[in-house]
Amino acid sequence: MSILGITNDKMTGKKVAIIGVGLTKFxxxxxxxxxxxxxxxxxxxxxxxxxDGIDVQELFVGSMSPGLFAAQEHIGALxxxxxxxxxxxxxxxxAACASGGLALRQAYTSIMAGRNDIVVAGGVEKMTDVxxxxxxxxxxxxxxxxWEAFNGATFPALYALMxxxxxxEYGTTIEQISMxxxxxxxxxxxxxxxxxxxxxxxxxxLNSAKVAEPLRLxxxxxxxxxxxxVILASEKKAKEICDNPVWITASAMATDTLALSDRKSLTQTxxxxxxxxxxxxxxxxxxxxxxxxxxHDCFAIAELLAxxxxxxxxxxxxxxxxxDGHTKIGGEHPVNTSGGLKGKGHPVGTTGIAQAIEATLxxxxxxxxRQVKDANIGLTHNVGGSGATAVVHIYRRD
Amino acid sequence: MSILGITNDKMTGKKVAIIGVGLTKFxxxxxxxxxxxxxxxxxxxxxxxxxDGIDVQELFVGSMSPGLFAAQEHIGALxxxxxxxxxxxxxxxxAACASGGLALRQAYTSIMAGRNDIVVAGGVEKMTDVxxxxxxxxxxxxxxxxWEAFNGATFPALYALMxxxxxxEYGTTIEQISMxxxxxxxxxxxxxxxxxxxxxxxxxxLNSAKVAEPLRLxxxxxxxxxxxxVILASEKKAKEICDNPVWITASAMATDTLALSDRKSLTQTxxxxxxxxxxxxxxxxxxxxxxxxxxHDCFAIAELLAxxxxxxxxxxxxxxxxxDGHTKIGGEHPVNTSGGLKGKGHPVGTTGIAQAIEATLxxxxxxxxRQVKDANIGLTHNVGGSGATAVVHIYRRD
Numbered sequence: 001m002s003i004l005g006i007t008n009d010k011m012t013g014k015k016v017a018i019i020g021v022g023l024t025k026f027x028x029x030x031x032x033x034x035x036x037x038x039x040x041x042x043x044x045x046x047x048x049x050x051x052d053g054i055d056v057q058e059l060f061v062g063s064m065s066p067g068l069f070a071a072q073e074h075i076g077a078l079x080x081x082x083x084x085x086x087x088x089x090x091x092x093x094x095a096a097c098a099s100g101g102l103a104l105r106q107a108y109t110s111i112m113a114g115r116n117d118i119v120v121a122g123g124v125e126k127m128t129d130v131x132x133x134x135x136x137x138x139x140x141x142x143x144x145x146x147w148e149a150f151n152g153a154t155f156p157a158l159y160a161l162m163x164x165x166x167x168x169e170y171g172t173t174i175e176q177i178s179m180x181x182x183x184x185x186x187x188x189x190x191x192x193x194x195x196x197x198x199x200x201x202x203x204x205x206l207n208s209a210k211v212a213e214p215l216r217l218x219x220x221x222x223x224x225x226x227x228x229x230v231i232l233a234s235e236k237k238a239k240e241i242c243d244n245p246v247w248i249t250a251s252a253m254a255t256d257t258l259a260l261s262d263r264k265s266l267t268q269t270x271x272x273x274x275x276x277x278x279x280x281x282x283x284x285x286x287x288x289x290x291x292x293x294x295x296h297d298c299f300a301i302a303e304l305l306a307x308x309x310x311x312x313x314x315x316x317x318x319x320x321x322x323x324d325g326h327t328k329i330g331g332e333h334p335v336n337t338s339g340g341l342k343g344k345g346h347p348v349g350t351t352g353i354a355q356a357i358e359a360t361l362x363x364x365x366x367x368x369x370r371q372v373k374d375a376n377i378g379l380t381h382n383v384g385g386s387g388a389t390a391v392v393h394i395y396r397r398d
Numbered sequence: 399m400s401i402l403g404i405t406n407d408k409m410t411g412k413k414v415a416i417i418g419v420g421l422t423k424f425x426x427x428x429x430x431x432x433x434x435x436x437x438x439x440x441x442x443x444x445x446x447x448x449x450d451g452i453d454v455q456e457l458f459v460g461s462m463s464p465g466l467f468a469a470q471e472h473i474g475a476l477x478x479x480x481x482x483x484x485x486x487x488x489x490x491x492x493a494a495c496a497s498g499g500l501a502l503r504q505a506y507t508s509i510m511a512g513r514n515d516i517v518v519a520g521g522v523e524k525m526t527d528v529x530x531x532x533x534x535x536x537x538x539x540x541x542x543x544x545w546e547a548f549n550g551a552t553f554p555a556l557y558a559l560m561x562x563x564x565x566x567e568y569g570t571t572i573e574q575i576s577m578x579x580x581x582x583x584x585x586x587x588x589x590x591x592x593x594x595x596x597x598x599x600x601x602x603x604l605n606s607a608k609v610a611e612p613l614r615l616x617x618x619x620x621x622x623x624x625x626x627x628v629i630l631a632s633e634k635k636a637k638e639i640c641d642n643p644v645w646i647t648a649s650a651m652a653t654d655t656l657a658l659s660d661r662k663s664l665t666q667t668x669x670x671x672x673x674x675x676x677x678x679x680x681x682x683x684x685x686x687x688x689x690x691x692x693x694h695d696c697f698a699i700a701e702l703l704a705x706x707x708x709x710x711x712x713x714x715x716x717x718x719x720x721x722d723g724h725t726k727i728g729g730e731h732p733v734n735t736s737g738g739l740k741g742k743g744h745p746v747g748t749t750g751i752a753q754a755i756e757a758t759l760x761x762x763x764x765x766x767x768r769q770v771k772d773a774n775i776g777l778t779h780n781v782g783g784s785g786a787t788a789v790v791h792i793y794r795r796d
Contacts, residue, residue, distance in 0.1 A: 035544075066539075067465040071547065073539035074494040077786035080653045081660070087672060089651040090787070091500050092492045096472040102489050106504065113511035141464075141471035146431075149469065253487040255478045262479070274485060388475035389488070 016111045017238035017245035018395070020049025020231035021357040026345035027195040028128045029225040034070045035082045037227035038124035042083040045120065045229040050241065056231075057116035058089045060106045062099030062123040063349035068138035070126055079122065096142030097298060099123060100228070100352025101253070101382030101391030107232050108251045117237040122229035123350035135223060139348070142385035144259035156220060158260050158386045159299035160212035165266040166301060167214070169316060174214050176319030178205040180300040181218050181342050183328055188339025190369040195224055195345030219300040224345035228353035230360070246363045250282035250394035260386045267316070271390035272309035272381060279392040280311075285377060287311035290333060290394075292362055292372045294355035296383035297340040303327075306381050307335060310392075329372060337362065337370045352382035352391060363397040414509045415636035415643035416793070418447025418629035419755040424593040424743035426526045427623040432468045433480045435625035436522035440481040443518065443627040448639065454629075455514040456487045458504045460497030460521040461747035466536035468524055477520060494540030495696060497521060498626070498750025499651070499780030499789030505630050506649045515635040521748035522625035533621060537746070540783035542657035554618060554697065556658050556784045558610035561699035563664040565612070567714060570702065572612050574717030576603040578698040579616050579740055581726055586737025588767035593622055593743030617698040622743035626751035628758070644761045648680035648792035658784045665714070669788035670707035670779060677790040678709075683775060685709035688731060688792075690760055690770045692753035694781035695738040701725075704779050705733060708790075727770060735760065735768045750780035750789060761795040 022044025024037050032040075038061065046053055061079050066072045076090030093102040100123030107121035127135055140149040143158065166172045182202055188194035200218055208217040238245040254274035257263055263270070280286055287310060295306035304318030312333040313321035321327065327335035338344050338358035341351060359378040361367045376398065382391045420442025422435050430438075436459065444451055459477050464470045474488030491500040498521030505519035525533055538547040541556065564570045580600055586592040598616055606615040636643040652672035655661055661668070678684055685708060693704035702716030710731040711719035719725065725733035736742050736756035739749060757776040759765045774796065780789045 033544075065465045065471050067463045067536065070543065071535060071539060072543040073463050073492060073536075074541070074656065074783050074786060076493050077653045077782060078542075078656050081656045081786070086653055086655055087669075088653060089503075090493075090653050091504070091651075094471060094490045094492060095474050095488075105487075106489070109504075109507055109511045109513060112513070113507045115507060115510070137469060138465065138471075141469060143472070144476075145468065145470040146433075253489075255475045255484055255486060255488050257484055258472065258476050258479045271485075384475060385472050388472060388479070 015235040016108050016248045017233050017235065017242065018230050018248065018356065018360050019233045019238050019242040019245055020045045021360050022048055022229045023193050023354060023357050024227050025193050026224050026226035026347060032225065034066060034072060034124060034126040035078060037126060037225060038079050038122055039082045041227035041229040042079065042120065042122055045231050049231040051118065051231065053084050055118050056085055056088060056120055057118050058110050059085065059120040059122065060091050060093055060103040062093055062103035062352060064094060064096050064099050064125060065138040065141055068134060069130055095389040096384035097348040098352060098382045098384030098389040098391050099349035100354065104352055104356055104393060105251045105253055105391060108248055111232055111234050117234045119232045120229055121232060121353060122227065123353035124227035125347035125349040126225050127223045127347060128225050147259045147261060156212035156215055156299065159301055160215045161260065162266050162305065163214050163301035166304065169267055170319065172304065172319035174206065175202065176323045177219065177300045177304065178202055179322050180297060180303045181205045184297060184336050184340040184343040187329065187337050187370050188343025191339045191344055194339045194343055195222055196343050215299055221298045221341035221346040224347040226345060226347035226350050228350050228357055230353055230356050244364050246360045247396050248393055249396050250279035252279035252282060253391045256388050258385065258388045267305065269305050269309045269387040269390065271387050272306060272383065275390045275392040276310050279394050283394040285394065289377050290379045291375045291377050292334040292337055293379040293381060294338060294358050295335055295381040297336060297342050298346060300342065303335065303340065310379065310381060329370060334372050337367065337372060355380035355382060356393065359395045363395055413633040414506050414646045415631050415633065415640065416628050416646065416754065416758050417631045417636050417640040417643055418443045419758050420446055420627045421591050421752060421755050422625050423591050424622050424624035424745060430623065432464060432470060432522060432524040433476060435524060435623060436477050436520055437480045439625040439627040440477065440518065440520055443629050447629040449516065449629065451482050453516050454483055454486060454518050455516055456508050457483065457518040457520065458489050458491055458501040460491055460501035460750060462492060462494050462497050462523060463536040463539055466532060467528055493787040494782035495746040496750060496780045496782035496787040496789050497747040498752065502750060502754055502791060503649045503651055503789060506646055509630055509632050515632045517630045518627055519630060519751060520625065520627035521751035523745035523747040524623050525621045525745060526623050545657045545659060554610035554613055557697040557699055558613045559658065560664050560703065561612050564699060564702065567665055568717065570717035572604065573600065574721045575617065575698045575702065576600055577720050578695060578701045579603045582695060582734050582738040582741040585727065585735050585768050586741025589737045589742055592737045592741055593620060594741050613697055619696045619739035619744040622745040624743060624745035624748050626748050626755055628751060628754050642762050644758045645794050646791060647794050648677035650676035650680060651789045654786050656783065656786045665703065667703050667707045667785040667788065669785055670704060670781065673788045673790040674708050677792050681792040683792065687775050688777045689773045689775050690732040690735055691777040691779060692736060692756050693733055693779040695734060695740050696744060698740065701733065701738065708777065708779060727768060732770050735765065735770060753778035753780060754791065757793045761793055
C-alpha cells in the first residue's frame, strides 16, 4: 500500500460527467444572503442541465466557515431545504479554501460507488457580512491555530514567506510574480461573473499598497461573496439526457502538514505534487496534454507554485515561464482563463466548484472572449490553507 | 426516480467491515485539546485493528463547529497531520450533531466505490473551552439561523415544543419521558467512557431544574469533550487481517426542513423515518430483527421519537413502550446500552462514531455489564438539529 493510499485504478471502469453548471455573480453582494446565493447557483445548474429537482439524488456542498461568517452550520440540510430538495442525503464538506474541490470529489465518488446517477456538487461562502477581524479569524482557521494563528501569522504573511524564499532560491523577481496578477485581471475583464472586470498594469501591481512584503494588495485575492453548483451524472444517465457532457477523468486529493513551518520546503507544495501525480495516472495523461488549467492563485506566488507542482514547468521556473507568456490564453498552458481567484474573486468554499465550471465552459467551447482554441483536456487545482490540502481534477470533452 | 433518491440496491454486492475502534473518555476534559482528543481516538483505533498508520488510505472526520469552539477549520488535514498520516486524502464532513454519522457514511462509500480498502472514520468535538454564550451560538448553528436562532429559539425550547405536542397528541406523560433518562443513566453506570457513571431516580429527573418546560435538566444531554474513531475495511481486507469483523449492512441518510416550523408534524421525524426505511431495505431486515440500537437522545423526548421512527413501536406509543421496559437491556429492543447521549455525553460531532463503537462492542460480545445477550444485529440512529438530518446504519456479526 502506498502512502498516497489511492488505488483508483479500480475505478476507471465507470465515467462521471458534468451535465449542468450554475454560478452567481462574484463580489460584495450586500443584497443577497448565504442561502440566497447557493439557491441561485443550484437552480441555475438544474436549469442548465435540463433536469428537474426531483431527479437529484444526493448533494454535497463545500463551505469553509459558515459558523463564523453566518452563524449557521448544518449546511447540507439547509441547501436541500432551500433548493426544494428536502429528503435527499445532503452533506457539507470542508477543507478550508479547498472545500469546493472536496464537494466535487465526494459527488464523483457517490456516483462511482453506484449509489446514485445524478448528484449535485455546490460551493458557497458569504464573507462580507462580518467585521474584518472576524473574517480574518475565520480565514486563519485554514492554518494551524496553535502554531500559526496564535503567534500572529496571517495568510498574506505565510504566502509572503513562500514568495521571499522562491525569490531567494530561484531568482524569481517581483515583476514575474506581479505578471500573474496582470494576466488574471486581463482574463477577468472578459468574465461577466468576475468581481474585478478590469485590467491592471504591471506598474499598478508594483505600486499597490504593501500587505506583507514582498506581497502587495494586487498580489492578493479579495474577500468575496458567491456560490457555484455543478450537476454530475453517471455515464449512462449523461448519455441519455445530455448532448454536451464534460467528462471527469480524474479526481485526486492529497494532504500536507497543516503548519507551513513543519514542511521540508517552503517552495514546493507537496500535496499538489502528490495529487497531480495521481490525477495524471487516473486520467492516463501527462502535463503536456493539459490544454488549460484553473489553479489556486489566492496570492500571485501561489500560481507559480501551482504550475510548478502540476509539471507545466520545472520546480523554480514558474516566474520565467509566466514572464515568457506561456500561461496566457494562446500560450502553451493557459492558466486561470476565468480570471482566477485574483480577478474573478475568492468566496473560499465556492472556488473549487467555480473552477470546475470554467473547465466546463472551456470544454463546451462557450467561454466567449476567453475561449482556449481547440480545448479538449482541462485541469483544476484547488488548495486549502497554505497547501495542507490539494485537490486536482481532470476533465475532457470527448 | 424516488424522492429518497437512493438506489443502493446496486451496492449490495460488496461489504464493509469495522475492524478497529477507539474512544476517549467523555467529559469536561480540561487537560486535553481538540487535536489531543482526535489523535488519541485515532491511535487507539489503529492499535485495536492491529494495523499500521501506513495502511490507512483515506480518512473522514465529523466535527460540527470547530470554527466557533476552537477557532480551527481545515479539520481533515489537521487530523491527518497529527495522526501521522500526512499525505492521504482527509475530508471533514458536517451536519451538526449528525456529523459523525456522515463521516461513517462517507468512509463506507469510499470503500464501496472501490477507491480504498482501509479507511478511517472519526468524530471530534471540544466544547468546554468557550464561554456558554458562544457554545449556545455554535449549537444553534444546527437550527435555522434566520427563522429560529434569530428569534430566540434554543434547542431545549425546540425539543420542549415536540415534547408538549407528543404529550397532547398521544397522552405521553412526563414520567414516561423521564424514564428514558433513568434507563440511560443506569446503562452509563457500566460504561467507563461515559461522562456520567451514576444512576438517577425518577424523582431526581422530575425534580431537577427546569430548562424549557416540560424539559428539565436531567432530560437534556450535556456539553461534552470527546473523540471517537473506527477503522473500516473492504470485505477482502477484513477477512485477511481481522478475526472479529463487524459488518455494516446498511448506510442510509435523509433530510427534512431545517426549521421545525416548516414541518407538517412536530412529533414525527420524517428524515429518520425515510432513512430507517432505506436502511432496512439495504440490510434486508425489519425492525423486529434489530437486537439493540443506539439512538440520538439529545433530549429524553428525542428517544421516544427515535424508537417510533425506527418502527420499534407505533407512532405515539414510545412513552408506553419505554414505561413497559422494552427498551431496557433484556427487553425487546434494548436502546442506548452505552448510556446514550444523556448518560455517556454528547460531543456533538463525535456522537455518530461513538454509537458505531457501542454497536461494535455489543456485536463483538465485549460490552461487559451492559452486554445484550446473543446480539447479532444492531442499529445506530444519529440526528442533526431538530431532525433536519438523520443517518441510520445497520451492523451484523456474521
